[in-house]
Amino acid sequence: xxxxxxxxxxxxxxxxxxxxxxxxxxxxxxxxxxxxxxxxxxxxxxxxxxxxxxxxxxxxxxxxxxxxxxxxxxxxxxxxxxxxxxxxxxxxxxxxxxxxxxxxxxxxxxxxxxxxxxxxxxxxxxxxxxxxxxxxxxxxxxxxxxxxxxxxxxxxxxxxxxxxxxxxxxxxxxxxxxxxxxxxxxxxxxxxxxxxxxxxxxxxxxxxxxxxxxxxxxxxxxxxxxxxxxxxxxxxxxxxxxxxxxxxxxxxxxxxxxxxxxxxxxxxxxxxxxxxxxxxxxxxxxxxxxxxxxxx
Amino acid sequence: xxxxxxxxxxxxxxxxxxxxxxxxxxxxxxxxxxxxxxxxxxxxxxxxxxxxxxxxxxxxxxxxxxxxxxxxxxxxxxxxxxxxxxxxxxxxxxxxxxxxxxxxxxxxxxxxxxxxxxxxxxxxxxxxxxxxxxxxxxxxxxxxxxxxxxxxxxxxxxxxxxxxxxxxxxxxxxxxxxxxxxxxxxxxxxxxxxxxxxxxxxxxxxxxxxxxxxxxxxxxxxxxxxxxxxxxxxxxxxxxxxxxxxxxxxxxxxxxxxxxxxxxxxxxxxxxxxxxxxxxxxxxxxxxxxxxxxxxxxxxxxxxxxxxxxxxxxxxxxxxxxxxxxxxxxxxxxxxxxxxxxxxxxxxxxxxxxxxxxxxxxxxxxxxxxxxxxxxxxxxx
Numbered sequence: 001x002x003x004x005x006x007x008x009x010x011x012x013x014x015x016x017x018x019x020x021x022x023x024x025x026x027x028x029x030x031x032x033x034x035x036x037x038x039x040x041x042x043x044x045x046x047x048x049x050x051x052x053x054x055x056x057x058x059x060x061x062x063x064x065x066x067x068x069x070x071x072x073x074x075x076x077x078x079x080x081x082x083x084x085x086x087x088x089x090x091x092x093x094x095x096x097x098x099x100x101x102x103x104x105x106x107x108x109x110x111x112x113x114x115x116x117x118x119x120x121x122x123x124x125x126x127x128x129x130x131x132x133x134x135x136x137x138x139x140x141x142x143x144x145x146x147x148x149x150x151x152x153x154x155x156x157x158x159x160x161x162x163x164x165x166x167x168x169x170x171x172x173x174x175x176x177x178x179x180x181x182x183x184x185x186x187x188x189x190x191x192x193x194x195x196x197x198x199x200x201x202x203x204x205x206x207x208x209x210x211x212x213x214x215x216x217x218x219x220x221x222x223x224x225x226x227x228x229x230x231x232x233x234x235x236x237x238x239x240x241x242x243x244x245x246x247x248x249x250x251x252x253x254x255x256x257x258x259x260x261x262x263x264x265x266x267x268x269x270x271x272x273x274x275x276x277x278x279x280x281x282x283x284x285x286x287x288x289x290x291x292x293x294x295x296x
Numbered sequence: 297x298x299x300x301x302x303x304x305x306x307x308x309x310x311x312x313x314x315x316x317x318x319x320x321x322x323x324x325x326x327x328x329x330x331x332x333x334x335x336x337x338x339x340x341x342x343x344x345x346x347x348x349x350x351x352x353x354x355x356x357x358x359x360x361x362x363x364x365x366x367x368x369x370x371x372x373x374x375x376x377x378x379x380x381x382x383x384x385x386x387x388x389x390x391x392x393x394x395x396x397x398x399x400x401x402x403x404x405x406x407x408x409x410x411x412x413x414x415x416x417x418x419x420x421x422x423x424x425x426x427x428x429x430x431x432x433x434x435x436x437x438x439x440x441x442x443x444x445x446x447x448x449x450x451x452x453x454x455x456x457x458x459x460x461x462x463x464x465x466x467x468x469x470x471x472x473x474x475x476x477x478x479x480x481x482x483x484x485x486x487x488x489x490x491x492x493x494x495x496x497x498x499x500x501x502x503x504x505x506x507x508x509x510x511x512x513x514x515x516x517x518x519x520x521x522x523x524x525x526x527x528x529x530x531x532x533x534x535x536x537x538x539x540x541x542x543x544x545x546x547x548x549x550x551x552x553x554x555x556x557x558x559x560x561x562x563x564x565x566x567x568x569x570x571x572x573x574x575x576x577x578x579x580x581x582x583x584x585x586x587x588x589x590x591x592x593x594x595x596x597x598x599x600x601x602x603x604x605x606x607x608x609x610x611x612x613x614x615x616x617x618x619x620x621x622x623x624x625x626x627x628x629x630x631x632x633x634x635x636x637x638x639x640x641x642x643x644x645x646x647x648x649x650x651x652x653x654x655x656x657x658x659x660x661x662x663x664x665x666x667x668x669x670x671x672x673x674x675x676x677x
Contacts, residue, residue, distance in 0.1 A: 023612075076512060101510035102402060103480050109407040110439040137581075139611035139641060154557020155581075156609045159641075160662070163609075180556060182404050182482070209557055212404040236560035239545070239567045240576075247541040247556025247578040249509060250404070255422035260564075277568055278561050279663050 001200035002129035002174035003149070003191070004092060004118060009133045011068040012060050012090070013038040014081045016048055020096070021072035024137050025049060028070075031134045036064045039081075057088040068092035070126065070135045078122065079104040086117045093185070094135045095121035099249075105183040112185060119185025123249065124177040125155040136177070138162075146171015148285065149195040151188055152207035153178050153250070157236060157278065161207060164282040170289070173201040180248030182211070188218040196228065203230040203288055205281060206272070210237030211251045211258045219266035230288035234275045235263045297506045297521050300343045302385040304484075304502035311475040313468050313486070314498045318387025327368035330386045331361045337389040340367040342374070342381040345527040347420065352376050357389060382525055390500055391493040396455060397421055398469055399485025399503075400437075400476045409437040409477070411447070411469065415455040417488030443473040465497050472499075480510030531594050540579060540587065542594055547572025549673045550595040550633075552588075553607035554579050562607045565662055571670035574601045581612045585621030592625045596633065603634045603672035607662060610641025619647040623654050636669035638662055 013028075015021040016038025026049055029035055035051050037060040044055030054060040057069070069085040071078055071094065078097040085093055093112065100122045112119040120127055126136015131145035138155070142163040148170055152158040155177060162175060176191055178184045188206055195201040208215040215235060222231060238260040240246050242253040253259050267274050273288065275281040299307075305315045316339075319330035331338055342354035349355065354376040356367035364386060371381050397417035403410040413433045414424050425432045433454050437443045448466030457465055468489065476484035486499035511518040520526070522533060535542035541556065545563075549571050553559040556578050563573040575598060579591050595601060608618050618639065625631065639647050639658040648658045659665040 075509065099509040101480055101513070102482055102507045103477065103510065106402075106408055106439050113407075114440075137612060152557070154555065154560075156553075156555025156611065157557030157561050159555075159609055159611055160558055160561070163640075182402055183407050187405065207557070209560060214405060217405055234561075236557050236564060239563040239573060240560060241543075241545065244543045244576075245508070245541070246543060246560050246576055249507075251556060251560065255420060256426075257422060277565050277663060279661065 001198070002132065003194040003198050003201070004174065004176070005068060005127055005129050005133040005135055007132040009068050009135070010034045010036045010066045011070060011135055012036060012057065012066045012085070013051070013070050013072065014057070014085065015072035016040055016051065016053060017043050018072055020137075022048060024072065025051065027140070028134050031140050033133050033135065036066050057084045057090070061088045061090075066090060068094065068135060070094040070096060072096055075099040075101070079108045082108050082119070083111050086112055086115045091117050093117055093119045094124065094126050095119065096124060096126060096137060097121075098123040098180075100181065102181070102183050105181060109183060109185055120176065121179040121184060123181045124179035124184070125158065127174065127176045129174045130172050138175070142166055143175060144171040146173065147200055147202040148172045149191075149198070149201040149204045150175040150207070151178060151191045151204065152176070153180055153209050153248070154207055154236065157207055160278050161205065161234065161281050164279060165205070165285060168282045168286055170282060170285055173198060180250055182250040187214055189221045192218065192221065192227065201229065202292060203232070203285060205285065206231060206233040208233060208235045208263055209248065209251050210240050210246065210253050210260050211248070213258065215263035216266040219270040219272065222272060223270035230273070230292065232273045232275060232281055232284045232288060233267045234278055234281050235260045235267070297508055297511060297517060298345050298527055299504040299506065299517065300345065301341060301502060302343055302383070304504040305385070305499070307475055307479060307504065308472070308486070308499055308502050311471045313471045313475065314496065315502070316387040316390055316498060316500065318385055320383055320385055321368065322383045323372065324365050324368040327364055327384055327386055328361060331364040334386070334388050336360060338364050339387050339389045340364060340371060341385045341387070342371045342376050343383040343385055344376045344379045344381055346377045346379055349376055354381070390490050390498055392490050392500075393493050394491040395488035395500075396491065397424060397485070397487050398472065398489050399483060399487065400473050400481070401483045403436060406436055408439050409473070411435040411437060411443065411451065411473065413451045413455055421485070421487065437473070443470055445470065461495060468497055468499070476504070479504065480507045480513060481505060482507045531597055535577070535594055538587070538590055540577060540591055540594070543576040544598060545573050545575050546600075547574045548600050548602045549669055550574050550598065550601040550604040551607070552577045552579060552591045552595060552604070554581060554609065554613050558607060558609055562605060562662065562666070565666040566605065566670060569666050569670045571666070571673055574598050585617060585624055588618055588621030589625035589628065592622070592631065593629055596629065596631065601633065603636065603669050605665060605669040606635060606637045607665065608639050608641070610639070610643065613641070614643045615639045615641055615647030616643040616650060619650040623650065634672040634675070636665045636672060638665040
């Protein structure tokens, strides 16, 4: 159940010997994620937590082919790592690394499109299908299996909202962080399409923020396609001033473009329920669920 | 990182984009020296990183070298939108027939660069787009092929040119794109690019914003940003050097949290309950206690701050580490301002116990903490 990853997903970790890479590999293994190999140029032939380490993805793929990769490689080298994975036949790439230059991300996304690979991130907490597979850095205990799909541009805010959904008994099918950068692989519309086709997902939570116009385009998609599942949204940054980057590289209002007001208005126009505060998402979702079960 | 006009123009000239002859001066006698090498009339332009500089009096014109001196003295003693003028760019004034707009920026949705052109220039592109959207021409640039000559010619035709002017304008567009790519610009624009009385094109003003994440490839600008003049306050720079994200706002509730989205949501929640945030500060993941202490120091350097909201949702960050960091900093910095702390997640129980022992109650809900801190900020303490 869920989208993109499930209990059968076999993953490699690129940058497995770094501080972040090794720490999170351990946590992902504890969660039950099938990590079949790691890479770290110069450290091939060693092991970490019983996971074999290779110098290159090519060698890892020869031994025990994987279908996903999670990348913890530092920013100046991360895009090279992602391309290496794609070039060696890996179709799902999760780039955790923050601070990757936009120019590099643009090349990566073109390469991913050409090779029909799914790129998640960069600057993402990753993706989790609760109870089955976690390719990311999110604290696992706040999630539980269920039927809500979550798509977000933020990390901790996703945890905040996921925890409150779980607290109200609303589990999740898959939670996916798009990433906080201006250029990311998957966007809200791509993931909404996947959730539309996923029988286990009954409703979707979107967590947007200031900067760009993806939320507005997403609202347009929901409206035009008469999206068949209830959608609840929260948009962070109502109090953000123009011209200032609010932590995320992508969270900046340029002139009058990219404001929270514009996004909220677009969502409301498309019939999406918009929460005033993060804590209201779970409540709106409960109501949406109740009306769903009345209909059925 | 925003570049000054003179930095942008030097880059453009290096790539063969026509720019007016000019030079930089930081005092009146230098200004005279620069002007003596140029042909009158002159434009004397304050180098400040504010939008709408011309309207705010930051550009003066001079017919003679004597007038340049007067203009330079006036500008160097002036503030443009509150920013003191430290340097001037003196250049030959262009005889304008028509002002156009051309720039390259990022299309987030299409994941590529996009060229934006308009037959109307000289004002902010958003303003042009709002007033006359039909006059804004957008051309997506394929990351693999780059910006192709035929595309530049199509744009030149669409903004009303023909004959030899198409190639000339097209070349300027192509070169600007190359410059932008090489310098990791998230925005590079000529606004206006001017058609002169004799039918030539010249970039009268230029703006470049370098992608902050690419500054490691452009150390000369990174150095200027951290050590020289920039659009950031001292506190913002100190935060930047220590990998914290800080933005000063104009309210009285200091905010610290982990994660950009969570901190933004915290500010919004404070505002929802009628309070006014004094800043945005994201300590990031992990947040060892030195980082918490530095964050507190930066936030409290703003004397408007009357109360503090610390919002920690521990995932990777451990609540007990944060609790110790807060108490350490409180003692070292002698913090007396009231704090409302929300602490949940990894090692929450231990973190709360540590704070309890110091007489600080930690809350569970962000909403409840926000309401409490708004009361504190009104308490006059």
